[in-house]
Amino acid sequence: METKIILKDVSKFYGKKQALNNINLEIEKGMFGLLGRNGAGKTTLMKSIATLLSLSSGNITVCGISVNEGSKIREMIGYLPQDFSMYSNMSAYEAMDYLGVLSGLDKKSRKERIPQMLSKVNLNNNMKTKVKAMSGGMRRRLGIAQAILHNPKVLIVDEPTAGLDPEERVRFRNLLSEIAEDRIVILSTHIVGDIESTCENIAVMDEGKIIFKGSVIDLLDKANGNIYEAKISRAEIEDVKKKYIVTNVLMMSTDANVRFIAKNKSDLFEGAEETLPNVEDAYMYLMNTSGGMR
Numbered sequence: 001m002e003t004k005i006i007l008k009d010v011s012k013f014y015g016k017k018q019a020l021n022n023i024n025l026e027i028e029k030g031m032f033g034l035l036g037r038n039g040a041g042k043t044t045l046m047k048s049i050a051t052l053l054s055l056s057s058g059n060i061t062v063c064g065i066s067v068n069e070g071s072k073i074r075e076m077i078g079y080l081p082q083d084f085s086m087y088s089n090m091s092a093y094e095a096m097d098y099l100g101v102l103s104g105l106d107k108k109s110r111k112e113r114i115p116q117m118l119s120k121v122n123l124n125n126n127m128k129t130k131v132k133a134m135s136g137g138m139r140r141r142l143g144i145a146q147a148i149l150h151n152p153k154v155l156i157v158d159e160p161t162a163g164l165d166p167e168e169r170v171r172f173r174n175l176l177s178e179i180a181e182d183r184i185v186i187l188s189t190h191i192v193g194d195i196e197s198t199c200e201n202i203a204v205m206d207e208g209k210i211i212f213k214g215s216v217i218d219l220l221d222k223a224n225g226n227i228y229e230a231k232i233s234r235a236e237i238e239d240v241k242k243k244y245i246v247t248n249v250l251m252m253s254t255d256a257n258v259r260f261i262a263k264n265k266s267d268l269f270e271g272a273e274e275t276l277p278n279v280e281d282a283y284m285y286l287m288n289t290s291g292g293m294r
């Protein structure tokens with residue numbers, strides 16, 4: 001069976017609050033980025049795929065099996081939640097062993113797979129390190145090692161880079177790309193930088209809806225022709241912010257370089273020049289032109 005997740009007309013209500021609104025999406029092998037601001041519905045979607053939440057309507061299949069068949073799905077999915085914490089007094093190996101027992105792995109498989117997984121996430125020299133003595137990045141990598149211990153076809157990672165320093169962030173992204181070589185990895189985040197260099201395909205969510213799905217290049221194409229750049233004085237920044245949606249301000253010693261969205265060329269000021277969008281610009285453009293307008 002093909003490694004593929006299909007979501008069909010998926011809705012989810014928490015009481016009267018609709019967190020997912022008729023989601024239709026197909027996710028294939030490789031890294032898939034789910035982008036959206038806080039509260040967009042990403043965690044609800046991730047948990048629905050992982051069978052941690054039941055749907056209000058619609059269906060999700062993972063490699064042809066419906067999420068209604070909970071235990072079969074859980075065998076295929078590894079999940080690293082946003083608020084993942086491990087048994088802090090245990091060593092990396094002990095924590096993995098304990099979680100391996102809970103997920104039903106026999107002793108032989110645990111002995112074989114735990115060192116392999118710790119080495120995959122570059123913690124092979126830290127098997128005896130206590131979880132409480134690890135950095136945020138190391139803990140996150142240990143989280144990945146436990147999530148792939150049973151060799152799932154799908155790995156779901158919710159907001160993984162929060163609190164990581166830039167070096168750990170890059171290392172973590174590279175690790176996920178490596179893991180995605182032979183399975184689906186879904187990376188949910190509100191940070192554009194997390195997906196731009198690693199995810200070929202993405203979906204953007206807002207207020208429970210998918211407002212974009214496609215490749216990063218498709219997203220860039222959407223904003224093409226609408227992003228401008230200008231060098232202005234520091235005093236002019238506030239004025240430009242009032243008139244346009246500013247996507248970036250780079251402060252320089254005496255002036256500033258601004259990037260902004262303009263839908264109407266006749267509305268531009270002297271010195272403003274069209275520039276190619278980057279992913280941050282394109283995301284801002286999307287959020288301000290489609291359902292994301294607030």
Ligand SMILES: Nc1ncnc2c1ncn2[C@@H]1O[C@H](COP(=O)(O)OP(=O)(O)OP(=O)(O)O)[C@@H](O)[C@H]1O
Binds near residue numbers: 014036038039044
């Ligand atoms: N158990 C719950 N009961 C009621 N409302 C909820 C519940 N869980 C989430 N929500 C609401 O559903 C919406 C979607 O939440 P969700 O956590 O899925 O968003 P998110 O995109 O993952 O954001 P974040 O990154 O902040 O978790 C939000 O408005 C949230 O307040």
